[in-house]
Amino acid sequence: MTTEPYITFENVHFSRGRKRIFDGVNIAIPRGKITAIMGPSGTGKTTLLRLIGGQIKPDSGTVRVDGLDVARASSKYLLAMRRRLGMLFQNGALFTDLTAAENVAFPLREHSRLPEPMIQRMVTLKLQAVGLLEAAGQMPAALSGGMARRVALARALALDPELMLYDEPFTGQDPINVGVLLRLIASLNQALGLTSVLVSHDVTEALSIADYVVVLNQAQIVASGSPDELRAQMSGNTFLRQFLEGAPDDDQSEHGQRSARNFAVALGLVPRSDESVQSKSDRREGIQ
Amino acid sequence: MNERQNGFPNSFLRGLAALGQGAMAAAAHTGQMVMFTGHLLWRLLPAWTRPRLIVQELYAIGVLSLVIILISGGFVGLVLGLQGYNILSKFNATESLGVMVALSLVRELGPVVTALLFAGRAGSAVTAEIALMKTTEQLSAMEMMAVDPLRRVVAPRFWGAVFSMPLLAGLFSLVGIAGGYFIGVVVLGVDPASYWGQIQQQMQPVDDVLNGVIKSLVFGAVIGLIAVFEGFNAEPTSLGISRATTRTVVLSSLSVLGLDFILTAWMFGA
Numbered sequence: 001m002t003t004e005p006y007i008t009f010e011n012v013h014f015s016r017g018r019k020r021i022f023d024g025v026n027i028a029i030p031r032g033k034i035t036a037i038m039g040p041s042g043t044g045k046t047t048l049l050r051l052i053g054g055q056i057k058p059d060s061g062t063v064r065v066d067g068l069d070v071a072r073a074s075s076k077y078l079l080a081m082r083r084r085l086g087m088l089f090q091n092g093a094l095f096t097d098l099t100a101a102e103n104v105a106f107p108l109r110e111h112s113r114l115p116e117p118m119i120q121r122m123v124t125l126k127l128q129a130v131g132l133l134e135a136a137g138q139m140p141a142a143l144s145g146g147m148a149r150r151v152a153l154a155r156a157l158a159l160d161p162e163l164m165l166y167d168e169p170f171t172g173q174d175p176i177n178v179g180v181l182l183r184l185i186a187s188l189n190q191a192l193g194l195t196s197v198l199v200s201h202d203v204t205e206a207l208s209i210a211d212y213v214v215v216l217n218q219a220q221i222v223a224s225g226s227p228d229e230l231r232a233q234m235s236g237n238t239f240l241r242q243f244l245e246g247a248p249d250d251d252q253s254e255h256g257q258r259s260a261r262n263f264a265v266a267l268g269l270v271p272r273s274d275e276s277v278q279s280k281s282d283r284r285e286g287i288q
Numbered sequence: 289m290n291e292r293q294n295g296f297p298n299s300f301l302r303g304l305a306a307l308g309q310g311a312m313a314a315a316a317h318t319g320q321m322v323m324f325t326g327h328l329l330w331r332l333l334p335a336w337t338r339p340r341l342i343v344q345e346l347y348a349i350g351v352l353s354l355v356i357i358l359i360s361g362g363f364v365g366l367v368l369g370l371q372g373y374n375i376l377s378k379f380n381a382t383e384s385l386g387v388m389v390a391l392s393l394v395r396e397l398g399p400v401v402t403a404l405l406f407a408g409r410a411g412s413a414v415t416a417e418i419a420l421m422k423t424t425e426q427l428s429a430m431e432m433m434a435v436d437p438l439r440r441v442v443a444p445r446f447w448g449a450v451f452s453m454p455l456l457a458g459l460f461s462l463v464g465i466a467g468g469y470f471i472g473v474v475v476l477g478v479d480p481a482s483y484w485g486q487i488q489q490q491m492q493p494v495d496d497v498l499n500g501v502i503k504s505l506v507f508g509a510v511i512g513l514i515a516v517f518e519g520f521n522a523e524p525t526s527l528g529i530s531r532a533t534t535r536t537v538v539l540s541s542l543s544v545l546g547l548d549f550i551l552t553a554w555m556f557g558a
Contacts, residue, residue: 053432082434093429107433110440165432 004067006031006163006195007052012061014047021047022058023219029212034189034196036206039216040243045199046090048216049165052197053087054078065163083111086156087165092148094140100151101127101136107158126154130184146177153184157192164189166198170205178202182209203244215240324517327438328446335443345448349410353456356409357402361393361460364401365467368392372468373476382472383482389468390461390487394500395556398461399453400548403507406453407540411515414445415536418519419529427520442520446512453508454501461500499555506547511540 005028014022021044029035037045050056051063057071064070068081094103104123108114114122127133130150140148149169156164166185170178186209189196200206207213207227214224223233223240234241265271335342372388418441421427427437465487472478491497515536522532 055428055431079434082432085432087429087432089425089429091424093425095426095429096424107435110433110435159433 004031005029006066007197008062008064009048009051010062010064012051012058012063014044014051014056014058016047020219024061025216025219025221027214027221027224029195029197031195032193033211034185034198034209035212035214036198036200036210037214037216038200038203038206038243039222041201043216044219045201045216046167049087049167049197049199052165053082053085083159084161085163085165086159086161088149088153088156088167088169090168090171092140092145092152094143094148094152094155096140098140099136100132100138100140100143103140103151104155104158106155111159122158126157127151129157129188130154131180146173146180149173149177149181150184153181157188160192162195164194164196166196166200168200168202169198170200170202178205185209203246207244215243217243320521321513321517324520325513328442328513328516331436331439331443332446335439335447338440338444341440341444342447342451345444346451349414349445349448350452350455353406353409353452354459356405357456357460358463360401360405361398361463362467364397364460365389365393365464365469366471368397368464369468369471369476373472373478382476382478384486385468385472385478386465386483387486387490389472390465390491391496393461393464394491394496396548396552398457398464399500399503399507400544402457402460402504403453403511403544404541406449406456406508407511407515407537407544410449410452411511411536411540412533414449414512414515415519415522415533416529418442418445418516419522419524419532422520422522423524423526423529438520442516446509446516449512449515450505450508453511454504457500457504457507495555499551502555503548503551506551507544510543510547514540514543 007027007029009022009025009027012022012025013020037048039045047056051058052065052070054070054073062069062071065081066084068077070078070081073081094100095106098106101120101123104126105119108119108122112119123136124133127136130153132147132150132154135143135147135151140151143151164185169181169185173181182205185196185198188194198206198210207230210227212225213227213230215222215230217239222243223230223237225233230240230244234244368389369385372385372392373382376382376385376388418427421437421441427441430437430440469480469483473480473483518532518536518539522528
């Protein structure tokens, strides 16, 4: 097996309106591993998946998937690349007018000329793999959130992809479902030899199965490496420590302190003061 | 005082700016629609490789609109029969009631009223369905599965609208003529032979029937295009879906009425 990265971001810049999402980002996602892309909400994690899938193009820089320059590829090559990838969307994105089994059969019917009995057999296998064979005939509206996500996972695996993209798979799931999804993602990756990219802000869950982690913040990569390497970097990186340990954002700026004081005054926690400007230390005492 | 003096020019300038912004937004919307139409045109013929999808849409868009179209056609026929009888009886020409009702329906009311009802019943449903698919990332999921949503979702719905409209307009006219017969012949005593005979004698297959079919085909295409465009370009929020469905009904209705005048002038003008 080649050791070249499966996906590379080379000096990628991307903005939405005036907001800069990526500012010269370089990422190499290794082949055959689970890579977790992490960061606070709004840092462009889902945008990164859309760049990989070629749904949006970077303002500058190159995104390569298995050697293919996604932004500049012709639609023929782009479609061929997409047939080799599966994506699990945040809310499943199941087709609401099709049953669970029809959802899983959808990519097979679109891209293969297999006879119907063969398609049914494959659908059964995929639904078995996610432990939901009994839900085959149910409509998506009748499925729970966790079940819908597992059906969507079966659908994403229908064409036996080389690359799996997971967009916030654990968000809104109960602990049992999180556990089921974690086991599925890890075991599927190992059994099928996939390359997986997992976008998440659930630190504990993502770190428990990831081989490689990239942490994004304010349009830049803050840290990258194996989970152990990341933990080793924590002491020298304030943001990384705060993010990984889930510490609250303690805004020490003058503006932040003034907002906190106004909020405390409004709640009646501290007496109203006529002083328009207070020293920083005074304000802190007031809040405490 | 100064504020009062500046009030008029300021509010005038603000109004002018708002007008300019509105014009720019309308021009951008039109431009988007032209681009979308271009993309859709490329997918219209390939969509026929999956005729089952088009048949499904004919059912969802056409068959499910039958009830409202047939009931409305019946009432319009009853009203036409009653009004026509009252007017024609002043000229002792009640034997022409049949042809009056039939021509009014086949040339004008059939295609136009059907199109207005169709925009409200089917056009809004198509827009809401596509917009909701966009909001719930179903279209995005299709794209990531290397399935073109324009070809798989949009083109079949467009064809469904184009083919449903003439069929629905034809049924509307037939039920309307039956309604006119009921009120004219059964209730008011017009000679049934005159009612049908005049229709057979005076209605022209090309000038009247074919032109009516052309009108309804054009209306179907326009409503179909507006409905799929608004759905596909809707803002993916609940407010966005609501605005898109409203725009579909308003734009479709105005387009149908405007196009009806142009087509009537071209087909039947002096």
